[in-house]
Amino acid sequence: MNADIRNIRPVIRQLDEADANRIAAGEVVERPASAVKELVENALDAGARRIEVTIAQGGKALIRVADDGCGMTAEDLPLALARHATSKLADGDLVNIRSFGFRGEALPSLGAVGRLSITSRVAAEAARIELIGGRLSPVRPAAGNRGTVVELRDLFFATPARLKFLRSDRAEQQAVLDVIRRLAMAEPHVAFTLTDETDGRTLFRADAEQGELFDALAARLDRVMGREFAENAMPVHAERDGLSLTGMAALPTYSRGAAVAQHLFVNGRPVRDKLLLGALRAGYMDVLPSGRFPAAALFLGCAAEDVDVNVHPAKSEVRFRDPAAARALIVTAIRHALAEAGHRASSTVGTATVQAFRAEPAGPSVHTAPLRYQGDYRPSLGAIQSSFAMQAPGVAAGAGFTGAGFAGGGFAEAPSARVETDPAPATDSPLGAARAQLHENYIIAQTADGMVIVDQHAAHERLVYERLKQQAADTGIRSQALLIPEIVTLSDSEAARILAIADELADLGLVIEPFGGGAVAIREVPAMLTRIDGPALIRDILDDLEEQGDSQRLQARINAVLSSMACHGSVRSGRRLTADEMNALLREMEATPHSGQCNHGRPTWVKLRLADIERLFGRTGL
Structure with a gap:
């Protein structure tokens, strides 16, 4: 049988238009989101300032895109549904493309796999045309506003095998939403609306923005x-x-x-x-x-x-x-x-900290709302004065309230906390003035509108790391010559690619030379990298060059060594700092780039606004 098959000469034939359009649709329209992208881009190319998108079942059952663009005449509609017909490619210039679309494939491809209708109006009269499963209907008069409405129903009904590869309605709906969001970012002066016809929900709305x-x-x-x-x-x-x-x-x-x-x-x-x-x-x-x-x-x-x-x-x-x-x-x-x-850290870090401070409900009877003092529940003047007296410095033992938890009078300083007896004056600096050190690692600073908690080890580690990087950039990375050069065998193209960046690698302490054929010789390596697999590093760099056109792999390894050196050379957790040392650390953080996060990407400080702290204690509204 195999011999018979080999003896049969295949016949070359021209694909009919319907098959060609279905094949083209497989490249252009992968899922409902692809169809939405093509139709919305057409609306933007038509100069629309308001685009309304309606979908049903994630776009599988319905996609409708209505715009207020320039529209098309009755004579334009049949041509718009012909393959490779477009108004966006002037004189076949594929170099100077300034529109979203230019291939002229989207509309006929959509009509080949779904039920497509277009209603468009330019002047006094509107016209409508349909393309269902590749079959074109004649143009008919219609009613409609200025602009174009494109409606696509039953996507992939003509190619049911494609339906099996679509995801759930929710997943397809999310993909459509992502497309609209990206196009909305690209065109801030255009208004976008995305609606789900199934339940009438508005999934996305963005009014046209004003200004520059x-x-x-x-x-x-x-x-x-x-x-x-x-x-x-x-x-x-x-x-x-x-x-x-x-x-x-x-x-x-x-x-x-x-x-x-x-x-x-x-x-x-x-x-x-x-x-x-x-x-x-x-x-x-x-x-x-x-x-x-x-x-x-x-x-x-x-x-x-x-x-x-x-x-x-x-x-x-x-x-x-x-x-x-x-x-x-x-x-x-x-x-x-x-x-x-500089030292900025995200506001979400502070929000997460406030959430962590909130007490967990003890049971179903515990009120989740913050306590509000109202009416007879407001503390009396005497109680307030006693409270203030308890907070005064030098309170004698036994003074003030007595009983469980207050027998000693006043507040005892916890062994793990140091409070500055003569704190620095309040400052308008972003990280404020140091007031205390907790657990020999966390600096508490007061700012104009709240407080800052600093991880002294993580912060100083970043400062040392930045200084080491600056020194390395100023003096260069020292290299160490190998007693016996390592030979790495590569293809001719790979050798040419790695040797093209030999000067950049030499600046980082890695010296390579051609060794004949497709091989390269590693003569020197960065001195700070005590263990290095030269051939593996070369191949990793080549992979980076192939994937993204550049490689930061060697720099990343050097930075990792500098980071480790910074970790061992920074202020350790458990070390007590004076007020001057704490404030000096805060000022250096404010002046050092990237000091808002440690070498591992975690925040080095957290800010709590006074308003947030007051809400934790139910003081809002007092």
Whole structure:
């Protein structure tokens, strides 16, 4: 039988239009969210200022996109549903692309796998056309407002096998919501609404923002990514070599457990590009612990001819004419923003601390609301005076209240707490003035509007670490020559790739040379790395170069050694500090970049606002 099959000559035939459209749909429309993306991008290209999206069953049963854009005439509608027909590619110029769409594949692909109808109005009359399973209906008059309404029902009814690969309605609904959120960030001057027709719920709403671009963008990010992100984000601005970068990047202590809050845009187009995501990780390399991911919304702008968006049918990947410049701009801008942030730590750390202080209910009868003094329950004047007397310094033993817990009178200083008898005056400095040291590790400082708790070991460890890094940058990394060079056998292309960055590696103490053929010789290694597997390191660096175009692996290993040195050379837990030493530590933290988190990415200090503390004791409203 196999012999018979080999003797049969396959016949080449032209695919009919329906089959070709279904194949194209497999590349363009993977799930309902893909269809929503294509339709909303068409609306944005049409100049819409208000876009309303309605879905049912996560988009499987219905996707409706209504806009107030320029619309299409009755003569345009049949052409809009023809393959490779578009109004966005002037004179076939694939270099100067300034629109979201340009392939002319989305609408015919959607009509090939679902029941598609378009109603559009330009002037006095509207027109409607349908494309169901690849079958085109004639254009008919219709009623409608200015703009376009595209309705897609029963997605993948013509290719039922694709339905088996879709996820639950809730998961598909969330994917649609993520698409709308990203496009809303890209176009802050456009109003977006997403509604679930099943129960009439509004899943997302963002009114058009006013003002200049950055002000509108900041307001839109506040609406889309949440108030917490806005409060804990740093503005990012940078320009270099015809590239511009703007947006917001979160503090390291406001990190996430997954890369769900990373939004990157190129010339306003949402992308998921490995080069840019790698640059974002590199920017946070030295301030985030393993397993944590930064949150950011970054907008990279460049000349249209400097980026190729015609790489993937979904247009989610791009190629830069100078990828190294794009990557360097992102890394440098983020590191500069982190340095400008100085000692800042995220406000969510303080919120979590306040929540940790709240007492757990003892039982079902315990009131969860804070106590309020009202009417006869307000303490008397005598009780208040006795309370103040108990807090006065030098209270004699036995004075004031007596009984259980108060037999000794006054308050006894706990062995693990040191209180400054002559504390420094109140200060307007961000980290305040030191008032006490608890458990020989935690500094309590008073600020103008609250208090700060500092982990002295973690804070000083970061300060020493930053000094060591600065010394290494000023004097260079010392290298140690190997008695016998290590030979690493590579392919010719790999050897060329690693030797292209030989000068950069030499600055970090790793000296390599060509050894003939595809081999390279490791002549010197960083002196501080006592144990190093040279060949494995070379191959790891090559993997980084292949994946993201750059490698921070050797720098990360050197930083790990410096971090360990800082840990052993910093103030240890259990050491008592004087008031001058504590305040000197606070002032140095304020002047040192990245001092808001330790070498492992954890916060070094927590701030509690006075209002939060008062709420803990039910003092609000008194």
